[in-house]
Amino acid sequence: MSAVFSVEDLTLRIGSAQILSGVSWSVERGQTLGIVGESGSGKSMSVLAATGLVPRPPAVIGGRALLGDADGKQVDLLSLNNRQLESVRGKRIGFVFQDPSSSLNPLMSIEKQLLESLQAHLKLTREQARRRCLELLELVGIPDPERRLKAYPHELSGGMRQRVMIAIALACDPEVLIADEPTTALDVTIQAQIISVVKDLQERLGTAVVWISHDLGVIGGLADDVVVCYGGQVVEQAPVEVLYAERSHPYTQGLFAARPTLGQTEGELSTIPGSPPDPRSLPKGCVFWDRCQVRSDPRCEDERPELVQIGEAHWVRSFCAEAGAS
Numbered sequence: 001m002s003a004v005f006s007v008e009d010l011t012l013r014i015g016s017a018q019i020l021s022g023v024s025w026s027v028e029r030g031q032t033l034g035i036v037g038e039s040g041s042g043k044s045m046s047v048l049a050a051t052g053l054v055p056r057p058p059a060v061i062g063g064r065a066l067l068g069d070a071d072g073k074q075v076d077l078l079s080l081n082n083r084q085l086e087s088v089r090g091k092r093i094g095f096v097f098q099d100p101s102s103s104l105n106p107l108m109s110i111e112k113q114l115l116e117s118l119q120a121h122l123k124l125t126r127e128q129a130r131r132r133c134l135e136l137l138e139l140v141g142i143p144d145p146e147r148r149l150k151a152y153p154h155e156l157s158g159g160m161r162q163r164v165m166i167a168i169a170l171a172c173d174p175e176v177l178i179a180d181e182p183t184t185a186l187d188v189t190i191q192a193q194i195i196s197v198v199k200d201l202q203e204r205l206g207t208a209v210v211w212i213s214h215d216l217g218v219i220g221g222l223a224d225d226v227v228v229c230y231g232g233q234v235v236e237q238a239p240v241e242v243l244y245a246e247r248s249h250p251y252t253q254g255l256f257a258a259r260p261t262l263g264q265t266e267g268e269l270s271t272i273p274g275s276p277p278d279p280r281s282l283p284k285g286c287v288f289w290d291r292c293q294v295r296s297d298p299r300c301e302d303e304r305p306e307l308v309q310i311g312e313a314h315w316v317r318s319f320c321a322e323a324g325a326s
Contacts, residue, residue: 002072004029004208005093005176010063012049012232017279019045020232023063024307027225029175030202032209034223034240036216036255040276042232043212047178050077051093052085067092069175091121094169098181100161104153110137110164111149117171136167140197159190166197173205180212195222216259220244225313228252231277231287234307238314248310248321250294286318294320 006026012019023046027033035043048054050065065077067088077085089095097103105113114133118124124132130149137145140163153161162182169177179198183191195218202209213219219226219240226243228236228251236249247253254272274291283289285301292300297319299305307317 002068003027003066004068005210006066007046007050008064008066010046010050010065011061012045012054013060014054014058015280018232018282019279020049021282023229023232023234025227025234025237027176027208027210029208030206031224032202032211032222034219034226035210035212035229036214036219036226037229038214038255038276040279041229043227043229044180045232046229047180047210047212051089051095051178052077052080052082053089067176087121090117090174091172092174093176093178094172094174096162096165096169096177096179096182098184100158100165101153103165104161106153108152109149110151110153110156113164114149114168114171117168121172132171136171137164139170139201140164140167141193142167157190159193162190162194163197166194166201170201170205170207174207176208176210177202178210178212181214182211183218184213184215191218198222216255228255231282232279233287233317234315235288235317236315237307238311242311242314246311246314248314248316249288249318250292250320251288254291254293288318292320296320 003026008024010020010023020042023042025033037043049059049061054061061078063078066074067077068074077088111133114136115129118129118132133149134145137148142148142160142163156164183194198209199222201207211219211222223240226238226240227234228249230251236243236247236252247256257270258272260269272291277283277287285299285303286305289295289300299319305317305319307315309315310321
């Protein structure tokens with residue numbers, strides 16, 4: 001099965017800041033790719049850069065971002081102009097962002113905001129578009145859709161607003177759904193409901209999902225493959241069951257060690273010392289060197305490790321991967 005959406009050797013530079021360095025990942029139709037890492041690791045910037053949501057200039061973007069169709073034809077999004085990208089975003093790629101309160105227009109009804117995408121990309125009559133709006137609200141599990149269409153964002157709960165965002169993202173049956181920390185602002189019960197909605201829709205529609213999160217629990221229950229980002233690079237990549245059982249990069253191990261455990265009552269949470277690197281002055285060697293607790297290889301400080309395969313579909317960027325493996 002070929003990837004429906006992939007980035008190859010993606011780089012992003014803004015002024016003196018090297019935001020991304022050689023990022024590559026892909027997601028297949030009907031599959032979910034989870035991208036994890038701390039704030040500033042480059043996980044969100046990789047999808048924003050790939051879909052033309054980072055202005056050029058000032059950004060300088062290299063590499064390729066390939067979107068494929070059912071016939072196997074691919075288009076490099078980085079080669080498209082703004083008008084061409086506008087015909088892709090919303091139609092072939094849907095977006096669900098972290099905070100629905102800032103993503104939805106408070107002055108427009110839910111119906112108008114759903115119609116906006118439909119009118120921009122599909123040739124529907126007013127009646128056809130309204131029927132589609134009702135179908136979408138039913139699809140994401142919003143009760144009494146007739147009444148909700150007339151509502152404004154402030155009249156809905158946080159979970160309902162996020163369901164509306166998912167409905168807008170799915171309005172034109174996109175091949176790819178990009179979910180950028182869509183459950184972070186929600187309580188755990190609503191998080192579970194939103195995740196259930198996305199999984200159900202994916203099974204029914206065959207949509208490829210790129211789910212960006214710092215929550216390893218959410219990714220573990222949702223993703224097929226996982227990419228771990230740090231310092232604008234992919235430092236580890238594997239199928240979810242492999243990564244969670246055999247995490248090998250010291251950074252990945254640190255993320256897992258920092259998770260609270262059920263019933264934990266004493267002692268401090270484990271943390272990764274220090275802060276993520278400044279993209280304006282990245283370390284000369286491994287980008288994780290100054291925070292790494294392993295440092296068992298003398299090359300770490302002065303040489304950049306390559307992403308190497310250490311198992312079936314398991315890739316790691318570290319000189320210390322074997323020594324640090326759990």
